[in-house]
Amino acid sequence: GAVVSQHPSWVICKSGTSVKIECRSLDFQATTMFWYRQFPKQSLMLMATSNEGSKATYEQGVEKDKFLINHASLTLSTLTVTSAHPEDSSFYICSASEGARGEAFFGQGTRLTVV
């Protein structure tokens, strides 16, 4: 299957700082990528759809000024958690779809801990 790489795997930051997470499609081009948040032993919650060359589409309840998404190229989307607070601590995962069938392939995830 297609390969999606996410970086970093984990990050610890202080309250009030911003953190950037990268999602790359390594062997295919992705005009659309997705960002999820996951709490322990729960399903993935879609945060936003990242569209190359245009604004991201955010799900209801997700603050777009808090979670900045940039999709500057066909292989890279970034999620920036701005002014992070402890309640933003979570597991963040990206996905990208390849081919006409649209199956999504996921990155390894990023464990964010805000102290």
Place this chain on the structure above:
Amino acid sequence: GQQLNQSPQSMFIQEGEDVSMNCTSSSIFNTWLWYKQDPGEGPVLLIALYKAGELTSNGRLTAQFGITRKDSFLNISASIPSDVGIYFCAGLLRGGTSYGKLTFGQGTILTVHP
């Protein structure tokens, strides 16, 4: 947001036993996908189903796409300890603005005792 109804929520089985889990939806999907997630990792695609009634195998895994396109099941035969993890079903509507946008089940936590 919308979720698929996945059951059971958790399973505790002995090594060598077979496992079955299923998902149902009130909506029709074009594609059903089954993923496995290990702790601290992203989900990995196990099986993709594209046609109603389709039965697909991948090693010890077998999955079927329901005739009504509103349900799917996943079977794991002769379970082994490395089958431990969370299994998710996901429905996909192909094409249009929903390209690649998945609707997930709640997940099934599988524990295998040696």
